[in-house]
Amino acid sequence: MTTLVVYFFVMIMVEEDIEALYNVARFKPAVQCSDFGQYYAYLGVDGNYDPNAFNNHCQHTHEFYNPWWMVDLCGQFVIEKIQLTNRQDVYLGQQMAYRLRNFFIEIFPKDPRQFANFPNVYGQVCYQHFEPLGPATFNFTCPSPIVGRYVRIIMRNNVSEVLHICEMEVLVSSASQEETYFKKLKNTKLLDKPFATLTNSDYFRCLQKCLQRKYTDYCTAFNWVTSTRSCQLFSVNPELALNLTSAVGTHFYIHSQK
Secondary structure, eight states: OOOEEEEEEEEEOOOOOOOEEHHHHHOOOOSSSOOOBBBBBGGSSSSSOOOOGSSSSSSSSSEEEEEEEEEEEEEEEEEEEEEEEEEOOOEEEGGGGGGOOOOOEEESSOGGGTTTTTTTTEEEEEEOSSSOSSSSEEEEEEEEEEEEEEEEEEEEESSOOOOOOOOEEEEEEEEEEEEEEEEEEETTEEEOOEEEEEEEEEEHHHHHHHHHTTTTTOOOEEEETTTTTEEHHHHHHHOOOOOEEEEEEEEEEEOOOO
């Protein structure tokens, strides 16, 4: 399949009409100190809350000195709470949840990897926990709202060990400025089932609708069908391979980290 790929940049003001806090971490780019098998960093924000690591929806590092995992929110947000789903399966008679202990959830306004002494840097602490964490989903409230872009969880036991979580939500309030890149694939469409199909005058209206539903339905992509002047909205993880096919007159747009 041969397609023409075009990147374009959108600067938006995220003004969510949501009274409650909303999660801005899902499908955002994540990194970790090392990868254990195929338990990659993105699995910590893939929208799947399955707490059994053997079902392949949890991130997992190799043994590492003070292991860490981090998500880039791709914008500055007022962070109030963190929801964390810990691993809950049992392996060789041991509850895996108890591995998570003496950890810190820190927030940074910019990428801390740019500092020469990373990962031995310290951000603003939203939450810290010293005893082993149990097998459940937990909600941690920051002592006060923190403005930031990068959220890291790090264990500081000063030994080599593994880190694994099954899902993190970063819950924010208020408006913030966010930079978003989209990738356009001409004459290409996604074959997945859309969560909504809308009739619009042009592709830019589709883009607006997708952005408006970014944090309610986690819209990350859409098909713009020129023949019917309609768009199909999707909630898919841009980190994963997608079911794309050639389709003359249909153009596919997806969030991209250019």
